[in-house]
Amino acid sequence: MSGKVLIVDDEKLMRISLESQLKKEGYNVKSVDNAIDGLKMVKSEEYDVVVTDLRLSGMSGMDFLKEIKKHNQEIIVVIMTAYGTLESAVSAIKEGAYDYIAKPFSTDELIIKLQRALYYKNTTAEVNRLRKEIQSEFEFSNIIGNSEAMKRVLETVKSVSERDATVLIRGESGTGKEKIAGAIHYHSMRRNGPFIRVSCAALNREILESELFGHEKGAFTGAVKTRRGRFELANGGSIFLDDVDDIPLDMQVKLLRVLQERTFERVGGEETLGVDVRVICATKKDLLEHVKEGYFREDLFYRLNVVPINIPPLRERKEDIPLLINYFLKKFVSQYEDALPDVSQEVIDVLLVYNWPGNVRELENVIEHAVAFSKSKGISIETLPEYLKRVDIRTDLLSMDLSNKQEINLQDALTEVEKKLIQWAHQKTNGNQVKMAEILGIPRTTLRNRLIKLQLFEKVLS
Numbered sequence: 397m398s399g400k401v402l403i404v405d406d407e408k409l410m411r412i413s414l415e416s417q418l419k420k421e422g423y424n425v426k427s428v429d430n431a432i433d434g435l436k437m438v439k440s441e442e443y444d445v446v447v448t449d450l451r452l453s454g455m456s457g458m459d460f461l462k463e464i465k466k467h468n469q470e471i472i473v474v475i476m477t478a479y480g481t482l483e484s485a486v487s488a489i490k491e492g493a494y495d496y497i498a499k500p501f502s503t504d505e506l507i508i509k510l511q512r513a514l515y516y517k518n519t520t521a522e523v524n525r526l527r528k529e530i531q532s533e534f535e536f537s538n539i540i541g542n543s544e545a546m547k548r549v550l551e552t553v554k555s556v557s558e559r560d561a562t563v564l565i566r567g568e569s570g571t572g573k574e575k576i577a578g579a580i581h582y583h584s585m586r587r588n589g590p591f592i593r594v595s596c597a598a599l600n601r602e603i604l605e606s607e608l609f610g611h612e613k614g615a616f617t618g619a620v621k622t623r624r625g626r627f628e629l630a631n632g633g634s635i636f637l638d639d640v641d642d643i644p645l646d647m648q649v650k651l652l653r654v655l656q657e658r659t660f661e662r663v664g665g666e667e668t669l670g671v672d673v674r675v676i677c678a679t680k681k682d683l684l685e686h687v688k689e690g691y692f693r694e695d696l697f698y699r700l701n702v703v704p705i706n707i708p709p710l711r712e713r714k715e716d717i718p719l720l721i722n723y724f725l726k727k728f729v730s731q732y733e734d735a736l737p738d739v740s741q742e743v744i745d746v747l748l749v750y751n752w753p754g755n756v757r758e759l760e761n762v763i764e765h766a767v768a769f770s771k772s773k774g775i776s777i778e779t780l781p782e783y784l785k786r787v788d789i790r791t792d793l794l795s796m797d798l799s800n801k802q803e804i805n806l807q808d809a810l811t812e813v814e815k816k817l818i819q820w821a822h823q824k825t826n827g828n829q830v831k832m833a834e835i836l837g838i839p840r841t842t843l844r845n846r847l848i849k850l851q852l853f854e855k856v857l858s
């Protein structure tokens with residue numbers, strides 16, 4: 397690993413020999429005999445590492461270090477110290493130096509330190525880059541939705557992020573629960589701490605307990621060494637408990653205690669550990685129903701449900717569909733394409749009429765499929781997955797979601813269906829009432845009466 401190194405030392409021999417030896421090793425090296433010139437160079441060129449003596453005439457090594465850090469935190473500084481001046485090395489490290497090397501040293505010793513320093517620098521840069529990438533995924537601008545329901549969700553997210561309140565997110569599969577949980581964490585004061593996710597549904601009871609709380613060596617067969625659980629790993633950040641309804645009753649007690657006291661013990665452990673975490677939960681179920689049925693502790697429910705966020709299914713906020721289509725097109729269209737592909741009206745009709753049982757995730761997959769099959773041409777029906785090509789706009793028009801309903805008023809439901817059919821005919825015929833009556837198989841006068849009764853298309857009627 398080679399890098400750009402600046403050596404600052406007023407001992408000429410030392411400086412020149414170091415410079416030439418490091419150059420032989422493939423480093424890009426420059427050297428100067430004082431900190432003032434050194435600082436100018438650091439400000440005008442990009443150095444990875446500065447190796448500097450502490451005792452320098454003019455500006456001291458310590459001030460030099462502070463100035464470098466003021467200019468750019470990421471530059472690595474290694475201090476050279478004379479024998480017996482360990483104390484000053486320690487204070488330099490407190491000021492942000494990465495390491496020190498005691499004189500006299502061999503070039504090999506310095507090379508080892510340089511290699512470690514460069515490795516550290518590259519890794520830190522990579523971690524920062526990845527963190528930014530993850531954070532941007534959870535920016536508010538990347539949470540799409542203009543429906544009243546989504547606006548409400550976003551308002552709650554914004555107002556609750558900064559507070560440390562426990563949040564319970566409810567929504568069907570693929571509605572964006574994890575995205576909302578991430579947005580809360582990455583807009584909170586804990587944003588630089590860890591965001592730890594646990595899927596409570598994917599793990600059986602024993603594994604889940606040790607996953608959440610960790611275990612001591614020998615706690616059970618197979619526990620060959622002590623392992624920290626997700627709560628410990630989330631310390632200083634947030635923990636996201638997905639499918640929280642799947643936590644078995646006896647473990648709900650332990651979870652309740654963490655929420656109340658922020659303490660727990662590892663499986664098989666005696667020591668009580670404290671944690672500082674924010675808890676965000678998600679569920680696809682109606683948790684209060686689970687409480688009534690005795691599967692979920694009532695006290696835990698109220699602890700979790702401090703701030704409830706309900707994300708409605710996509711079929712109940714279809715006005716978000718066009719925005720989401722656009723968003724996913726941008727995501728999947730190659731960055732080398734100049735413009736987004738055109739989406740045919742037929743495709744939009746199908747996507748608006750379809751019921752979206754898989755919600756936003758399903759729409760995302762459909763757009764990815766369509767982009768892959770569009771071969772840089774527009775998005776037509778042919779680019780959609782097979783099952784969507786078969787969607788019949790007329791019959792799907794009538795589909796209703798009855799899954800969450802306990803009762804239905806038949807008259808209201810029939811009126812809804814009638815409205816939908818008349819709207820369909822209106823769209824199909826561009827509002828031509830003669831043709832509308834024809835394709836609906838009713839006399840024109842009947843159609844007119846229905847339009848008035850249902851208060852449809854007032855402009856057409858007047």
Ligand SMILES: Nc1ncnc2c1ncn2[C@@H]1O[C@H](COP(=O)(O)OP(=O)(O)OP(=O)(O)O)[C@@H](O)[C@H]1O
Pocket residue numbers: 538539540541567568569570571572573574575576680723756757760
């Ligand atoms: N409002 C939105 N804007 C943009 N992308 C979204 C939105 N909602 C969901 N997504 C995307 O849809 C996909 C599914 O979202 P997410 O994983 O958050 O759903 P989920 O509710 O956690 O699903 P599951 O219940 O299956 O775990 C992700 O790729 C996510 O980025």
Ligand SMILES: [Mg+2]
Pocket residue numbers: 573574638
């Ligand atoms: Mg999820």
